[in-house]
Amino acid sequence: MSAAKLFDMTGQVALVTGASSGLGVRFAQILADAGASVALVARRADRLATVRAEIEKTGGRAVAIAADLTDRDAMTRAFDAAGQAFGTVTVLVNNAGVVTSARAVDVSEDEWRRVIGTDLDAVFFAAQEAARRMLAAGKGGAIVNIASMLGLSVAKGVAPYAVAKAGVIQLTKALALELAFKGIRVNAIAPGWIVTDLNREYLASEAGAAIKREIPTGRFGEARDLDGALLLLASDAGRFITGETIVVDGGQVVAVRG
Secondary structure, three states: OOHHHHOOOOOOEEEEEOOOOHHHHHHHHHHHHOOOEEEEEEOOHHHHHHHHHHHHHOOOEEEEEEOOOOOHHHHHHHHHHHHHHHOOOOEEEEOOOOOOOOOHHHOOHHHHHHHHHHHHHHHHHHHHHHHHHHHHHOOOEEEEEEOOHHHOOOOOOOHHHHHHHHHHHHHHHHHHHHHHHHOEEEEEEEEOOEOOOOOHHHHOOHHHHHHHOOOOOOOOEOHHHHHHHHHHHHOHHHOOOOOOEEEEOOOHHHHHHO
16 A cells, blocks of 8 residues: 555544634644544634635635534534534544643633633543544544643643643543554644744743753754654554554653653
8 A cells, every 4th residue: 555545634524623723723734634524623714714715726625614622512513513514523633732832820710711621621522523423423433632741741831731732631541442452543743842933932032042952953943844653543554553652752751751
């Protein structure tokens, strides 16, 4: 089998959360380029429309669905809309997330619940919804949760985020164990420092330079550095992989943990 065929996503229906900016846009584009029909889900309808247009301009298929990931009814409707457009979702990329930066003693209850609610609770409920529909349709599929290297190591000032991402990694294992018998694979990607529009200015600062010195490869990641891991876990190339977390961080976790 050729490499192109191995990673071919033709006939698959992918739903990507947080698809209006950052890594979500890249994930949606890569899946569409590989042949999947893609449901773009996020809150900002105007940005989703732009991403959809870009995908369609290059011959891909996409539908834009505005929804708040933390609203379970809205996400149910999002899955309904994806199904009406393309059929049962067979690939879920749980990408949407938020972060807070504060000392643990200063984190408010509202902020704690906002981060945990978005980065862990919503990941579970989206995966649950996707799995229920795959099972009802008698189809296998793939769920790819976007975790973080901070789910494996820790840094100061990001306690809620680190806890949520550690939870995502454990959730990935638990779901994989329960769903494997029906052909539903559940895996995670744990990115390190990947340059996006949200952190570009910070990573270009002196603080960013200090972080870069801790990365064995000597550079920050680019969005394209996650392409291979995504396609491996979403396509038949990874059909015997489940319950795993692929760390894509330039070796930083290895350097910290040894």
